Amino acid sequence: MFQLIESIDQSLLLWLNSFHNGWMDEIMWIISSKWIWIPLYLFILFKLFRTYQKQFVRIILLIIIVIGLSDWISSGVIKNSVKRYRPSHNTEISQNVHLYSYSDGAKYQGGTFGFVSSHAANSFAIATLAFFFLRKKSKHWKWLFLWAIIVSYSRIYLGVHYPLDIIGGAMVGVFIAFVSYFIAKKYSILTLQ
16 A cells, blocks of 8 residues: 555655746745745744733744744654655656756755655644734735645745645644644633634
8 A cells, every 4th residue: 555655645746846947946945945934034033022911032042943843753763763865865756756956957856865855844834824824914824825726836836846746745744833823822821812
């Protein structure tokens, strides 16, 4: 059964990864970068500050804890326990995977192991927390999940994650954000209106 799932995952990766061209390579490389999203992060922080001035420091601490947990669990625990090679490092399919090329011709391959995606875990954790905090103020915060999906898809496009890496990472991020948010509310660490 596991071999069937892995075969489907590889086939889906190769199909999704096959839709590429030079200008999209550059866009997906930028989307995958953490630095390009700093204005979005600052905007979220600004909205959180405007909405929850008295509890802003606690919210920031919760965000730091959630992102730290999300990154540590996805990269430090799961990747090092599962040890599933990224598509870019899988000798069975790597020659068929389109990888991003640097200007010097070298290929971006990411780290050795890819399950689960830290990009997916972290972006879905951020989207989930922002949604929980800001959903009553505006219905538009649900669009952060589209942002998380696009960031996650960029990792498939770049050939460094399988679809199941992304799904697993998204589940980790959402779960950690969900549990942390409700623990903070239950134990009155946050008293949100």
